[in-house]
Structure formats: structure tokens, C-alpha cells
Amino acid sequence: MDAIVENLALPQPDFEVAWNTIKVDAGVKERLVAQSLLSLQLRQHYSFEAMPMHGLIVLSGPPGTGKTTLARGLANEVGKAVGKARYIQLDAHGLGSSSLGKSQKEVSKIFQQTIPEFAVLGPTIVLLDEVETLAADRQRMSLEANPIDAHRATDAALAGIDLLCRKHRNTLLIATTNYPKAVDRALLSRADWIEDIGPPNAEARKEIILDTLALLAKKWPKVEGLKSHVAAYIHASEGMDGRRLRKAIAAAAAISIETAKDLNKLRPEHVIETLKRAASQPDIQENAA
Structure with a gap:
């Protein structure tokens, strides 16, 4: 459970305050909440094959634009809309390991065991902060690190997302990234919506x-x-x-x-x-x- 840095019941007053302090272009917040609720609703009524919704929202943009705060606030807004929910924030860096095969096992455990254990109790919203660390672009991986293990970790993350969207339809994943080019394209293709959070107008x-x-x-x-x-x-x-x-x-x-x-x-x-x-x-x- 080291990868879980926060485990809270929603809604949270502090999240709402933070949500209100983030100033973005008109319509962004409403669009994010609407997209999140739509993803949850459609997955309750249709099979994945008929309506391929993964329950994944990606917030992309440069550092300092408030993506993490916005993501936490979004989780809170969705939690209020559905009545109550569980919020989990994962530390993608905590899933990494220099030991061959360890990262893959840790990522698989999170998606196949930890998150499902929360999901069986009710709606669960998971923040994957700096998702490029969890699902690095396999075509751009450096040979200096541990490309085999990192490749397998990305594979495990993608398989885990696929598992959640089919078997636990009350889960919502919110991912943030400062460097979308470093995120594996297969993960981005699974996003139900990608919102670019740029500098404020x-x-x-x-x-x-x-x-x-x-x-x-x-x-x-x-x-x-x-x-x-x-x-x-x-x-x-x-x-x-x-x-x-x-x-x-x-x-x-x-x-x-x-x-x-x-x-x-x-x-x-x-x-x-x-x-x-x-x-x-x-x-x-x-x-x-």
C-alpha cells in the first residue's frame, strides 16, 4: 500500500476550497465534471464492447497550471454528484523499482487487487499523478534505465485499466501529466477525455x-x-x-x-x-x- 499516498472519503471540504481557487478558462470545470459523470453513467448501462469507455480522464499541461489540484477538486465534485465516493491518490514513483520484475508486480497488484477492494464497497476515484512515470512511452524508453521492467510496468498498467473498466464500472481514473509526449500512446488512446490545461488567459x-x-x-x-x-x-x-x-x-x-x-x-x-x-x-x- 506504499503507493497510496491518500485514502479519503469524498466529499472533502478542503478539496472544494482548492477547486474554487483554481482559475481556468470558462467551461473547463463543467466539461470535466460532465465528462466524468457521463463516463460513469454509460458504463453502468452498456458493455465495454458496445460503448468502449475506460473511465479515464487525462489532464495535460505544463507544470504550475494546477492540474493536480484540479484533479482532486474534480474527484470531489464527482463524489458530491454520486452521493459519496472513495478517493485514492497513487504515487507513481512509489511503484517503480530497480529490481527486475518488481514494478510490474506492484502495478498489477494496485489495479487487480487494491483498487478493486475499494471498488466493491462503492464508487472509487483514483488519481494517477504524473502518469508518465507509471506508463512511460515504450517506444521512447532509455536503455540507461531498466527498459524491460519499465516496459512490463506499462503493460501492467494498461492491462489493469482494461480490467477495471470491464469488471469495476464504478471506478474513475483521473491522470495528470506534465509531459504528454512521455506517456505511452496506448494509455492516451484509452482516455475518455483529454483536457489540455494551459496557462490562464x-x-x-x-x-x-x-x-x-x-x-x-x-x-x-x-x-x-x-x-x-x-x-x-x-x-x-x-x-x-x-x-x-x-x-x-x-x-x-x-x-x-x-x-x-x-x-x-x-x-x-x-x-x-x-x-x-x-x-x-x-x-x-x-x-x-
């Missing part, structure tokens, strides 16, 4: 900025006045992901030791300068590639 950035300033203003009331310059902040934050944007708004207070000690002294030009500097920093994902 201008309206979403506005919501993130106002939300962050509102939080700071609870402690330092004069921060509230910074909201009147939101248009300039939106312009300066073009291309930033939600995580970096929230960090940059807060980091503006580090413009000097004086403002760091008292955020009431923070001025609009401090925020704009910090946002421009943060937006011009090299993209982390590009460097990683």
Missing part, C-alpha cells in the same frame, strides 16, 4: 490576481487599494502559469526589506516590476526539455 489571471490580493489584504488592509491597477498586472503577467503568478504577487513585497516587514507599504509599481521580472524568467519546462 487574461480573465483567469485577473481572478488569480484579485484573489491573491484579497488574501493579503486580510492581514494588511492597504493592499486592497492595489486592486485598482489590476489591468496593468494582467498585462505584465502575460504567459505566466497560475502558480508562478500567485508567487509573484506575493514576492512583490520582497522589493525591499521595508515592504517585506509591512505589506501595507506595497505599491502598484512594485507589483508591476515584480510581475515583469517573473514573466521574463526562462520557462522551467523548456529548460527541462
Whole structure:
């Protein structure tokens, strides 16, 4: 059970709060909930052969766009819609092993034993975070690692997903990936829906900025006045992901030791300068590639 990092009954108040803090383009959240509920419903009424739904939703996009938080919130929304559900988060890295054959056995156990044990008790939603670690593209595997074991682990994951969709139709898998090109294409082909979560647009950035300033203003009331310059902040934050944007708004207070000690002294030009500097920093994902 080491691969299970969270095992909770849904709904969870904290998940709902987190869901509301993620700002994405209009319609994304509703589409994700609708797709998830549709997948669960169709699998209750049709055989897999007639309606090939795997119960797999994939959230893809660069780091910092809130995919994991969005996935947890999505699980919570589905849990509320069905009445109650069990939430399991798997650590894909915890399933890896340098011992030949061990990864395959661990992955098989998760899909053929662990998840089914929860599923027999009721609806079960499983988060496969960083799924590229669990189901790496078999055609791109490096010979430096353990390609045979990794290949078998991917095979086991695919077989496990196929087993769940047929025998445990009250399961829903939500997978996230920062690097969709590293995910085995056979897994992506099994997804009932793939949602690309990109950097927030201008309206979403506005919501993130106002939300962050509102939080700071609870402690330092004069921060509230910074909201009147939101248009300039939106312009300066073009291309930033939600995580970096929230960090940059807060980091503006580090413009000097004086403002760091008292955020009431923070001025609009401090925020704009910090946002421009943060937006011009090299993209982390590009460097990683």
C-alpha cells in the first residue's frame, strides 16, 4: 500500500476550497465534471464492447497550471454528484523499482487487487499523478534505465485499466501529466477525455490576481487599494502559469526589506516590476526539455 499516498472519503471540504481557487478558462470545470459523470453513467448501462469507455480522464499541461489540484477538486465534485465516493491518490514513483520484475508486480497488484477492494464497497476515484512515470512511452524508453521492467510496468498498467473498466464500472481514473509526449500512446488512446490545461488567459489571471490580493489584504488592509491597477498586472503577467503568478504577487513585497516587514507599504509599481521580472524568467519546462 506504499503507493497510496491518500485514502479519503469524498466529499472533502478542503478539496472544494482548492477547486474554487483554481482559475481556468470558462467551461473547463463543467466539461470535466460532465465528462466524468457521463463516463460513469454509460458504463453502468452498456458493455465495454458496445460503448468502449475506460473511465479515464487525462489532464495535460505544463507544470504550475494546477492540474493536480484540479484533479482532486474534480474527484470531489464527482463524489458530491454520486452521493459519496472513495478517493485514492497513487504515487507513481512509489511503484517503480530497480529490481527486475518488481514494478510490474506492484502495478498489477494496485489495479487487480487494491483498487478493486475499494471498488466493491462503492464508487472509487483514483488519481494517477504524473502518469508518465507509471506508463512511460515504450517506444521512447532509455536503455540507461531498466527498459524491460519499465516496459512490463506499462503493460501492467494498461492491462489493469482494461480490467477495471470491464469488471469495476464504478471506478474513475483521473491522470495528470506534465509531459504528454512521455506517456505511452496506448494509455492516451484509452482516455475518455483529454483536457489540455494551459496557462490562464487574461480573465483567469485577473481572478488569480484579485484573489491573491484579497488574501493579503486580510492581514494588511492597504493592499486592497492595489486592486485598482489590476489591468496593468494582467498585462505584465502575460504567459505566466497560475502558480508562478500567485508567487509573484506575493514576492512583490520582497522589493525591499521595508515592504517585506509591512505589506501595507506595497505599491502598484512594485507589483508591476515584480510581475515583469517573473514573466521574463526562462520557462522551467523548456529548460527541462
